[in-house]
Amino acid sequence: MTDYELLPILGQQPRERSDAARNRDAVLCAAQQLIDRCGVDAVTMDAVADAAGVGKGTVFRRFGNRAGLMARLLDESEAAFQASVISGPPPLGPGAPPRERLLAFGRARLVSNLTNADLLLAASGADTGRSYAAYSFTATHVRYLLGQLDVGGDVPLLATALLAPLEVPILRQQLTIEKMSVERISDGWEDLANRVVGPPAPGR
Amino acid sequence: MTDYELLPILGQQPRERSDAARNRDAVLCAAQQLIDRCGVDAVTMDAVADAAGVGKGTVFRRFGNRAGLMARLLDESEAAFQASVISGPPPLGPGAPPRERLLAFGRARLVSNLTNADLLLAASGADTGRSYAAYSFTATHVRYLLGQLDVGGDVPLLATALLAPLEVPILRQQLTIEKMSVERISDGWEDLANRVVGPPAPGR
DNA sequence: AATAGAAGCGGACCGCGGTCCGGTTATGTC
DNA sequence: GACATAACCGGACCGCGGTCCGCTTCTATT
Numbered sequence: 264m265t266d267y268e269l270l271p272i273l274g275q276q277p278r279e280r281s282d283a284a285r286n287r288d289a290v291l292c293a294a295q296q297l298i299d300r301c302g303v304d305a306v307t308m309d310a311v312a313d314a315a316g317v318g319k320g321t322v323f324r325r326f327g328n329r330a331g332l333m334a335r336l337l338d339e340s341e342a343a344f345q346a347s348v349i350s351g352p353p354p355l356g357p358g359a360p361p362r363e364r365l366l367a368f369g370r371a372r373l374v375s376n377l378t379n380a381d382l383l384l385a386a387s388g389a390d391t392g393r394s395y396a397a398y399s400f401t402a403t404h405v406r407y408l409l410g411q412l413d414v415g416g417d418v419p420l421l422a423t424a425l426l427a428p429l430e431v432p433i434l435r436q437q438l439t440i441e442k443m444s445v446e447r448i449s450d451g452w453e454d455l456a457n458r459v460v461g462p463p464a465p466g467r
Numbered sequence: 468m469t470d471y472e473l474l475p476i477l478g479q480q481p482r483e484r485s486d487a488a489r490n491r492d493a494v495l496c497a498a499q500q501l502i503d504r505c506g507v508d509a510v511t512m513d514a515v516a517d518a519a520g521v522g523k524g525t526v527f528r529r530f531g532n533r534a535g536l537m538a539r540l541l542d543e544s545e546a547a548f549q550a551s552v553i554s555g556p557p558p559l560g561p562g563a564p565p566r567e568r569l570l571a572f573g574r575a576r577l578v579s580n581l582t583n584a585d586l587l588l589a590a591s592g593a594d595t596g597r598s599y600a601a602y603s604f605t606a607t608h609v610r611y612l613l614g615q616l617d618v619g620g621d622v623p624l625l626a627t628a629l630l631a632p633l634e635v636p637i638l639r640q641q642l643t644i645e646k647m648s649v650e651r652i653s654d655g656w657e658d659l660a661n662r663v664v665g666p667p668a669p670g671r
Numbered sequence: 672a673a674t675a676g677a678a679g680c681g682g683a684c685c686g687c688g689g690t691c692c693g694g695t696t697a698t699g700t701c
Numbered sequence: 702g703a704c705a706t707a708a709c710c711g712g713a714c715c716g717c718g719g720t721c722c723g724c725t726t727c728t729a730t731t
Contacts, residue, residue, distance in 0.1 A: 280678060280679065280726085280727055280728075281727075281728095282678095282679070282680085282726070282727065283678080283679060283680095283727090286679085286680085307716085307717065307718085308717075308718060308719080309716085309717075309718090312681090317680085317681080318680055318681030318682060319681070319682070319718095319719090320679095320680065320681050320682070320719095320720080320721080320722095321679075321680055321681070323718090323719065323720080324679075324680080328718075328719070329717095329718065329719090387636075395640075395644070416655070416658045416662075417651065417654070417655045417658065419645070419647075420632075420641075420647075420651070420652065420655030420656075420658070420659070421655070421658070421659065423632055423637060423641065424628075424631075424632045424655070424656075424659045427628075427631035427632040427634065427637050428624075428627055428628045428631040430631065430634075430636075430637075432591075432634075433627060433631050433634070436599075437624075437627065440599070441623070443623075443624075447621065447624070448624065450621070451620075451621045451624030451625070451628070452624075452628075454620045454621065454624070454625070455624070455625065455628045455663070458620075458662050458663050458665070459659065459662050459663070461662070484696085484697060484698075484708065484709070485697070485698095486696070486697065486708095486709070486710085487697090487708080487709065487710090490709090490710085511686085511687065511688085512687075512688060512689080513686085513687075513688090516711090521710080521711080522710055522711030522712060523688095523689090523711070523712070524689095524690080524691080524692095524709095524710065524711055524712070525709080525710055525711065527688085527689065527690080528709075528710080532688075532689070533687095533688065533689090
């Protein structure tokens with residue numbers, strides 16, 4: 264027996280058992296209710312297990328750790344965000360010129376990150392990679408737009424340079440400690456993006 | 468360049484008791500030894516208290532929490548960094564044109580952040596504000612250089628935009644997950660800085 | 672329906688960060 | 702040098718995230 268039979272077969276996982284599915288939904292639902300009523304900090308693994316009528320081990324089995332659970336809770340809003348980028352109305356969705364799409368994307372990401380700030384912080388470092396998957400979409404989209412804009416330079420690095428100031432800890436510091444307004448930060452990001460992208464191509 | 472927030476502003480607090488001073492040094496020394504021998508993760512509050520021959524409560528009293536202790540351990544290298552920026556040789560220190568100083572600063576900060584990556588992560592969120600004080604110096608310096616470069620726009624925001632991609636979690640992701648080299652990241656940051664600052668003023 | 676076996680379950684258990692308070696010790700004053 | 706007081710000390714205690722392993726329950730097979 265060689266080892267590669269143990270490798271995960273990506274397409275065809277053995278079907279989820281019915282009790283497992285039920286418990287998974289119960290946990291997610293209980294966690295969401297806890298957040299709505301008492302905030303993210305109240306989402307203790309014990310509390311959510313208890314509220315879901317489930318053992319603690321079950322929660323960890325399904326979600327790996329607290330960050331993983333949080334990442335799953337983010338999935339819904341993240342999917343909506345991705346949908347409006349991929350197939351929503353311009354300028355966020357397709358149809359607008361790349362520069363406008365980029366600016367709209369930055370503003371949208373800023374608002375989205377602020378809306379889910381607590382959850383995002385709690386989800387950072389999820390081993391499951393969920394959190395990274397969400398980031399990966401964002402980065403890929405920005406790279407795509409930068410490519411369309413013929414911006415030159417190291418596109419992946421420029422993409423992270425544009426995204427880094429939108430990370431929650433940095434936004435938090437600007438809002439809380441340095442007392443900046445969201446509008447100011449948003450306008451500042453637009454300025455940054457324009458500097459990075461450079462002046463509009465004249466002939467086009 | 469007035470506003471610099473230098474590291475230990477040893478004001479005139481009611482004098483520290485001798486036993487307290489001894490214990491403080493013992494704790495810092497023990498923590499440093501633990502890091503050198505077993506890495507940052509081994510610096511448990513119990514372990515460091517034990518190694519220092521001190522009660523756990525004492526450690527918390529002096530440093531607030533684990534992040535505060537880590538921040539103090541960073542003080543030495545941070546002070547050295549600040550010294551070479553303020554009074555070291557150019558281009559990092561004074562004497563070089565602002566643009567060169569900015570580029571040198573970015574590279575130096577990048578290296579410094581990577582060198583102390585574990586410690587910086589463990590120190591993030593220190594309630595004592597130590598960690599923020601260190602950041603504040605960095606931000607102030609970049610703002611100062613941007614001001615000298617007559618860069619226009621919202622200088623504080625541009626400064627954080629330049630510093631955000633140098634934060635440890637982002638560097639970690641680029642190095643570990645996306646397999647970028649330090650040189651590539653460093654060159655990319657230089658490109659970013661040049662785009663933000665804009666072309667050199669011709670007459671000057 | 673009976674069975675085999677795996678996937679799932681759950682709660683006891685651990686280590687860590689952080690708190691608290693009764694006892695101890697250093698320091699200024701007489 | 703003795704005293705008063707405030708600062709300091711230390712370890713017992715708590716809650717939380719995370720692990721582990723014996724037991725239960727579902728599902729596929731006959």
